[in-house]
Amino acid sequence: MKIHKVYSTTDVHVAGEAFRIIKDAPFIHYQSLEELYEQFPRVFAEEIPLLLNEPRGFAGLTGCLVVPPISREADVAVLFFNHEGTVRFHYGGIVAVITALLECGQLRPRPSNKYKIETVSGEIMVTAMMEKEEVDSVVLESEPCQVIETNLPLAHPNLNTSYSLIQADALYAVFHKRDLSTEIQVEELTPLRKWGKTVSEALGQNTYVKGAILLDDSRLEDGRIKTITFLRDQAILRSPGFGPTMACYTDLLSKNRWSIEHSLINESIFNSKLEVQVAKLTESGYQYRLKSRGFITGIQNFLLDPTDPLAAGFLLK
Incomplete structure (x- = not known):
């Protein structure tokens, strides 16, 4: 087997919905999260199908690219994407990301249990309660409905x-x-x-x-x-x-x-x-307080063999 590229991911499900969190995607230059969002479908055109399509993924899987924050007020920044391209915001993805970062040690727990996540739709404040080094619940507020x-x-x-x-x-x-x-x-x-x-x-x-x-x-x-x-x-x-x-x-x-x-x-x-x-x-409408929990289902490495005929994968719905 020849190895062309390697990607490390953490998989999390939130109430049954699956998310694949990527922290080591190729480096590119950007000055804002919005600029990264605009470049993503082109620059990561190979990574999106590789990591989300079958046989490595499936039709209902959502990707979360975790990067250092641009804002000094935020703890982390995240970009969401699916099989069709980028997604501006995903509530379940926020729960998945904060769960993975806290339980895997990439983010230190705070006594206040409050964390700020930067997205292209703005900075989102979340409350993540931990018990015995596990995230027991995540609470965040919605935009008006x-x-x-x-x-x-x-x-x-x-x-x-x-x-x-x-x-x-x-x-x-x-x-x-x-x-x-x-x-x-x-x-x-x-x-x-x-x-x-x-x-x-x-x-x-x-x-x-x-x-x-x-x-x-x-x-x-x-x-x-x-x-x-x-x-x-x-x-x-x-x-x-x-x-x-x-x-x-x-x-x-x-x-x-x-x-x-x-x-x-x-x-x-x-x-x-x-x-x-x-x-x-x-x-503008009702704003809600949402409560859920994420569960890590796997930490794994995905490889790209340049001789693999299904490098771009496929989707069966």
Whole structure:
């Protein structure tokens, strides 16, 4: 075997969603994180498919490039990317990065438990509570979320329902499960996929919608909801999703189904959880306090053999 390049990574999952953290990518010159963000798709054109595509990765994997901060106020800077290119911000990625840095010793724990992470969308303050050298929980606040429109009819002959458009970290279409007899559980994955495909086709003209959320609020009295989110390519989000969780809370608030005084737990199809509570209400919408936890799943080296015919990898969805 010939070794052309070696990349060290730390893999972390946050409520089921996988992240690959890279700290030793090729050096390039940049004067701001925004400049690095703009150069990244071109300069790292080889690294993106190598580290995210199969057989080394998979379709739901998100990359996190950790670099020294530009800002003197920040502890670390991070750039997010997926198979399509760079991503300006990722809540789950923040949780993954702070977990890996603290548990692997790259960032020293502070008595205050507060850390500042620099992104192209600004500096994010996080609170990471540690117990016995493990990150027990990570708390961060969201940008404002707001209702765009409610009770929109879905134009599809095979599905008579309505939805709300909610702007969270992206634009989401929120559907309530009361219009569907299928339960949100792994055993019902086939009919759920059929529902997701139908909804995706019906939403085809609205190219701004990132995903369709199916919301089960039958346990709302216990402060729990259950959701499944289908992205526009019909892939299923591998966690309850920070954006979808905020979108559902906002939808419930708009319909007076829930109170801003109480937290809410969102469960995924495989019962992973995210906790959310309203932090404050601004003119731009609701800002949330999000609580989750990351788990390191692997620390590994990836090699590029110049004779490997699958150096660029492939994706099966």
